[in-house]
Amino acid sequence: MLMQCLQNHGRYKLGQLIISYRTRHFSTGGYMKKNVKLLNQTNRHILQAIHLPKLPLIRYTGYRANASTQKVKVRRKDMIRLISLAKSEKLVLAAAIGCLIISSVITMSVPYALGKTLDIMFDKDDNQSMVKLKHFCAILCGVFVIGGLANFGRVYLFNSASLRIVRDLRLRLYRSMLNQESAWFDQKGSGELVSRLNTDAYSVGNSLSQNLSDGLRSICMVLAGTAMMIYTSPQLTLIGTCVVPCVGGIAVIYGRYVRTITRTLLDKFADIFKSAEERLSNVKAVKIFCKEDYETNNFKNLLSDAVKLGYKDAMARAMFFGLTGMSGNVIIISVLYYGGTLVVNDILSIGELTSFILYAGYSSISINGLSNFYTELNKGIGSAQRIWDILDRKYEIPLNFGIMPSEKPKGQVVFDNVKFCFPARPQNKVLDNFTLVLRPGETTALVGRSGSGKTTVATLLLRLYDPLNGRIALDDVDLRELSPIWLRSHIGAVNQEPVLFSGTIRDNILYGLNPNANFTESHFEEAVHKAHVDEFSSQLPDGLNTLVGQRGVLLSGGQKQRVAIARALIKNPTILILDEATSALDSVSEELVQNALDELAKGRTCLTIAHRLSTIRNANTIAVLDNGHVIEQGSYEQLIAQNVGTFKELVKKQAFLMNS
Numbered sequence: 001m002l003m004q005c006l007q008n009h010g011r012y013k014l015g016q017l018i019i020s021y022r023t024r025h026f027s028t029g030g031y032m033k034k035n036v037k038l039l040n041q042t043n044r045h046i047l048q049a050i051h052l053p054k055l056p057l058i059r060y061t062g063y064r065a066n067a068s069t070q071k072v073k074v075r076r077k078d079m080i081r082l083i084s085l086a087k088s089e090k091l092v093l094a095a096a097i098g099c100l101i102i103s104s105v106i107t108m109s110v111p112y113a114l115g116k117t118l119d120i121m122f123d124k125d126d127n128q129s130m131v132k133l134k135h136f137c138a139i140l141c142g143v144f145v146i147g148g149l150a151n152f153g154r155v156y157l158f159n160s161a162s163l164r165i166v167r168d169l170r171l172r173l174y175r176s177m178l179n180q181e182s183a184w185f186d187q188k189g190s191g192e193l194v195s196r197l198n199t200d201a202y203s204v205g206n207s208l209s210q211n212l213s214d215g216l217r218s219i220c221m222v223l224a225g226t227a228m229m230i231y232t233s234p235q236l237t238l239i240g241t242c243v244v245p246c247v248g249g250i251a252v253i254y255g256r257y258v259r260t261i262t263r264t265l266l267d268k269f270a271d272i273f274k275s276a277e278e279r280l281s282n283v284k285a286v287k288i289f290c291k292e293d294y295e296t297n298n299f300k301n302l303l304s305d306a307v308k309l310g311y312k313d314a315m316a317r318a319m320f321f322g323l324t325g326m327s328g329n330v331i332i333i334s335v336l337y338y339g340g341t342l343v344v345n346d347i348l349s350i351g352e353l354t355s356f357i358l359y360a361g362y363s364s365i366s367i368n369g370l371s372n373f374y375t376e377l378n379k380g381i382g383s384a385q386r387i388w389d390i391l392d393r394k395y396e397i398p399l400n401f402g403i404m405p406s407e408k409p410k411g412q413v414v415f416d417n418v419k420f421c422f423p424a425r426p427q428n429k430v431l432d433n434f435t436l437v438l439r440p441g442e443t444t445a446l447v448g449r450s451g452s453g454k455t456t457v458a459t460l461l462l463r464l465y466d467p468l469n470g471r472i473a474l475d476d477v478d479l480r481e482l483s484p485i486w487l488r489s490h491i492g493a494v495n496q497e498p499v500l501f502s503g504t505i506r507d508n509i510l511y512g513l514n515p516n517a518n519f520t521e522s523h524f525e526e527a528v529h530k531a532h533v534d535e536f537s538s539q540l541p542d543g544l545n546t547l548v549g550q551r552g553v554l555l556s557g558g559q560k561q562r563v564a565i566a567r568a569l570i571k572n573p574t575i576l577i578l579d580e581a582t583s584a585l586d587s588v589s590e591e592l593v594q595n596a597l598d599e600l601a602k603g604r605t606c607l608t609i610a611h612r613l614s615t616i617r618n619a620n621t622i623a624v625l626d627n628g629h630v631i632e633q634g635s636y637e638q639l640i641a642q643n644v645g646t647f648k649e650l651v652k653k654q655a656f657l658m659n660s
Ligand SMILES: Nc1ncnc2c1ncn2[C@@H]1O[C@H](COP(=O)(O)OP(=O)(O)OP(=O)(O)O)[C@@H](O)[C@H]1O
Pocket: 186, 422, 423, 424, 425, 430, 448, 449, 450, 451, 452, 453, 454, 455, 456, 457
């Protein structure tokens, strides 16, 4: 068994050596980005060849890599970047540091004052000692009032600066998240993103405010304390400081460890919250399947994994504080013994020894504070790295790029030989050689079996994703050349599962207004009426001001769909996408809303996706989608008139199902 362990260890080291050689070899030639994929594959092959577990592989993320040669550079860069977040608050922080210096100096005058007082009290030859004592205490009172005010200023200024730093960071992060393309969100859970906005941003802010304040205060106190110790007795200082390098070394190793573990822990918690958020927001499904206990157990297992990681952190913490505490005790005993000898031999007064011991105590508490500062700073860097990952990410579909024509588009859309797979499932070809023309002012219906890619066509038209091959053009301009904001402002969409936000019915309808669009109450009322929202809102006590709840949970599916239709109407778009827009309505409401939608579609380019073929009878063109491309195309009558055909089959099947 032992031999096997040693052999495994040897093979592991060998693998690491080869990989470390390859890493250095590749990274020095400026090949980093180009060769990382190759390097990862090669690493995997080396490890497989010598039967080793997978090692963390090198991942190119702009400027950060796992290769050991890059580590130091990255840390310094991250540290500088973290501190540079405080730039916007430099004046406030300068004032806070001023207060901090004053309060630290005053705090550090206490041991000196105490020593002086003791020497005055014990000086039997001086008959003025009572007068001196009174003067001395009166001066001290004044000094301490200033110290208290400075302390107040320090804490208030640092904390208020931190609030603004965290606010700005959260804002940048939120904006950056919202600007990412849809594919990015497909692979991230909202719970994870919320955790970055909440916990990570807080941790970064804390390491720059309370922590920075305490750290700087500790630095001031260590410097002042050491200076006063040297002034009081250089020999005793020498004894007191001989353990400092040792404690410093432990602190550096510990800090690095904490940084790594913090990042791992935060990633772990992000996964946990992602899962919890998904369950909590779909709690009805959990209840219907009676999975309360099952989900609680899953959550417990995930939490236990995190706790196991936390134990490692707790162990490192305990070792660090145990070792530093022991070093402090060694200093105290040495100073007491040697200092006592100096007092007995009349080289030092009792007052001086007392001041010295107090200075040594303050300094060692401050050194402890410094190590805390270093730990928190490293935690902040761990959190900051997770934030940089998002802030540094290059958007695949940048919103501020592209042409913004001043005219409204005519609305001719051409899908030309489009090929597409979702980035999350690159092996699953959804569209292949997909060609379709949506004519201005006409309605084109897209039909096909479930999962054939109908909704995908709509998302490509909205440019939520870009095709892998081929071209989608609006009025003969490639969508990739147009500003996504301009494009989307001319498209209205009503989906199968309309998404509403917390707020009133009115707020949700007005959400459809384009930025800078003119709003008139009559326009709003027209949209409400045409979408038949007034039919149900008039029966609610607060009418259009009724709250819809989170994601619209307080409304029925059909009511939500009507609000979504009104939201699309108020946008007055050139292109309209109706993806099963009336699927949640009863047959009476469907007929009413369908009439409204037919009315709305007039004069616009309309792409209708429908399963119920009766709803697309009036479409100018019907395209049947199968295997990623259009297999049949024509008007309802033309497709029905064919002897055989997929559309005819579909109509027959639906008629049969309706009758049976
Ligand atoms: N975000 C995504 N990431 C990966 N695959 C996806 C994603 N969205 C959809 N798909 C897959 O793409 C394929 C086409 O989906 P799409 O929603 O376009 O079908 P559909 O024809 O609209 O289906 P339905 O009629 O049931 O609404 C399906 O196989 C689906 O599983």
